Amino acid sequence: MFGAWLKVFAAALTIALTDGAVASAQSDAEQEESASDPAVRSALLWSLAQIVPSPEVAYGEATARFGLRWQVTPLLYSFGIYRQAWRWRAFVVEPFVRQSGSVELFLGPEYLVQGRGLADGWLWRIGARSYFPIIERGESLSVSVGTSYSELAGHRGVAYEAGVYTLFGLVGAQITWSPTGGEATTIATLRLRYF
């Protein structure tokens, strides 16, 4: 199962580093950027931004563990941007496009620090989330709700989440709650995300 998740994540990153970023840049403006325009450079910058993890604390059965979360957005539909602009994004998502109102699919790993083997600390999650703008079209304040399916050391379950974001969506706080229990029943995440 771990291997399967890893393959999905790697495939997603591969797409993002090649076609995804380029497609976003082109649809972004319906532009005819010249051949010298730095699509690859933009993908590299974007991927560097994705490396930055979001710290979190997971509370489970009488334990609290520090963790790190990464995530990518394979697909997003924005309902906040101008009606004649292209509303779909894959991987590379401008903060305004996300925070002004959107629905996204997300996936990614989390690593929860523990005393067992390295592989046992990985939590894999796939889910859907919707953002709603509150102030300045979401750039100053926005909220989200979502749900996800996750696996941690063989324990699978669903989770529900809510979040609040500010500073162009760069900083946020998310609470993820899984009614099925396990070692990560409640996760509090300081969400750091740049594109």
Add this chain to the structure above:
Amino acid sequence: MVRALALASSLAGAACACTRLSNRVVDPAHPYFEPPAHDTPRSDDALLSVLWIGHATVLVQMGDKWILTDPFLVDTMGEIQRRVSPPGLEAACLPEKIDAVLVSHLHPDHLSYASLDLIEHKVKRLFVPRGGLAYVPDLAFDARELPAWTSFEEGGLRVTAVPVQHVGGRYGIDAAWMTHSFTGYVVEYRGLSVFFGGDTAYDAPDFRRARERFPHLDLALLPIAPIRPRDHMRTLHMDPDEALDALGVLGARTMVPIHFDTLVAGKDSPGEARETLRARARDRGVADHVDVLRIGERRVIVPM
């Protein structure tokens, strides 16, 4: 309350930058800017007039048409920086119908979402540079991209995008692929023409081409700050000297400076841009062609 919470969160998130900024916010008693005027828009005494609202925001009247540039009508830029001088005109006091809003680029002090919300139902059409539509909220007005050297005309009002030198994007890394999302504009109506430079560095070839195409500019709205540190600002912003050079290349009859005395940016001393421009204009003998307005001040450029 919600705005206060957002501001507090933003400040916490950008503690270093905002500490530096807040330390530099000038005491209102300090003569950072000249006392604001409180003029109101009118069109019965002029064929062409301007009212400087602050920063790059200018209400231009051309006959019976109203044009608003880079509307920044709120007290803060993206809830992370407070302006040092309030807008010279409240959104409610703007004309009921604004024929064209010109957005020069996508930075939050030029494409202000809170400001657009305030004027949504007054605006007929908003223009953004190439690539800009993705950053426009879904508001009631019509919005369209205007790539360089393309025009849109309606009711005799013609808006043409002209190239300038700045930086694209809104968030930093998007500048890498939004390489054309900044522009200037020339607006023409009933034989009058106005150049709006937005936020630009000095680029003689661009200005020369603009003059070739628009040889009889009545007015040029040109940015003059931030000035320092010059090595960094030179590629992004004109200083007063360069703005006067641009005026010479463009050949406009009158220049109204913009983009100063509104936000703390760079290392300029209080009032430096304004006073430097006045001094240099005197030195060059072009003071009669340079009209330095106070925020909120209206000036008739071409009388009725």
